[in-house]
Amino acid sequence: MLEIKYIRENAEAIQVAANNKNIDLDVATLLAIDKERIELLNEVETLKSVKNDLNDMMKSATDDERGEIIAKGKKIKAALEVKLPELRTVQEKYQHLMVKVPTIPATDVPVGVDESENVTVYEKGEKKTYDFDPLSHVDLAQSLDIIDFKRGAAVSGYRGYYLKNEGAELVMAMMTYAMHKMIAKDFMPMIPPTLVKDYALFGTGYFSGAQYNHATDEVFQVSSSMPADDFNTEHKGQKAKDKKFLVGTAEPSLLAYYADQVLAEGDLPIRICGYSPCYRSEIGSHGRDTTGLYRVHEFMKIEQVIIAPADVDLTEKLQEEMVAISEEILMELELPYRKLAICTGDMSAGKYRMFDLEVWMPGLERWGETGSASNFLDWQSRRLNARYKDAAGNVKHVYMLNNTVLPSVRPLIAILENFQRKDGSVEIPKVLRPFMHSNKKVITAKK
């Protein structure tokens, strides 16, 4: 969401951004509707102004005058009953288009249609060479008895899994290691709610429109008092109460913490790291990555967010700072990775700049995304109404950034596949050993 004034002044640049981001938006149509909206708004406000004058007159009117005023008032009311629905219709159209307006990306963001045009900034870490055929994490999980996909599918369904033995231990170790790392870097640790109201997800841009949309939004919906089938239908007499959503990352919860708040500039930037379970419906991903742990419906993650003052250059630095932390973690985990500058077509509407980190997975023989760093400028804070007062006393929207610190499952894949040895065992990365029972160094095959 952007300011309409800004959209009027930068119509062309926004149209280009929308085109580059594959967003179906005609800015000229938006501006035409905006004009219509302003005209109707002025008409309605004029009517209301007359109404208010009548109310003032009523205060000191004689009985005779009162009858006359009431008659005039009724006319105003009738006129408003015509205009207000018109205004409402136009405002709905306006809102519908406004929520699609993208942030104009940084000028040096690569322009591209889809992920194939993302640009590799650099690769770091050595890909190991093996004197044997490296197994995939699925095979390793089986022989080491640390992940059970079969029972996961039986109990949870498609893409379900159990972590067990060292698998469970290792994931907890990863989470604790990452949390400690962030606390050491002065990020405030939080464990936010994962069951949230719609506005947290709308505000951070996780709904494709202004409301939850079954067809495209990758979000699980939850209701405690209605059958799931009736969720989007508000039956007469039946309450759509406790309509909640499961977040796919801690980001919405962490950022919505500041919704409707006015912060002090002196408190910015605010750095936060949050631990949360993450839920993804993967509704548009049927048939992709169908085996293994790569694409699952639930996992755990440490996330980092920064709430910054409205200073683009500063946020560029802060984004680099956040990416550097994620890179430091991958280096300490001794995982080879690459950094990608995400192109316009692979970037969602609100983003100004986005980097992905991908880790090499020798068993799958591919790079796999383990983290994503985004700078939204004020796109999210406008939706969330998160502001701050600057030194001069002006109230402005904050700028918001987020980045993965460490998710649970994809790095686990990378660890298993990169640290496997010829005898089928898997070495535990040194930095995680202090978080394993008895400083365990190796996971050995159970059979």
Next chain:
RNA sequence: GGAAGGGUGGCUGAGUGGUCGAAAGCGCUACCUUGGAAAGGUAGUGUAUACGCAAGUGUACCGCAGGUUCGAAUCCUGUCCCUUCCGCCA
């Protein structure tokens, strides 16, 4: 899940249909007073939005959304949140 009470400006809190954008107090800001401070005095002090270079003017906002009425902080309906008690429960 049951019962009761409550949500008003930065805070406390008055207000049950028209004189209420809203009393009073506190806080805050400026000025006066002072050697300086306190106390005291005077004035000011919400947000959003439309038009405008601006001053300003209009509109909206008393949790949120609807409704009744010529007119709603006030009446009606729904909803969200908070407090207390009971029940259930990790």
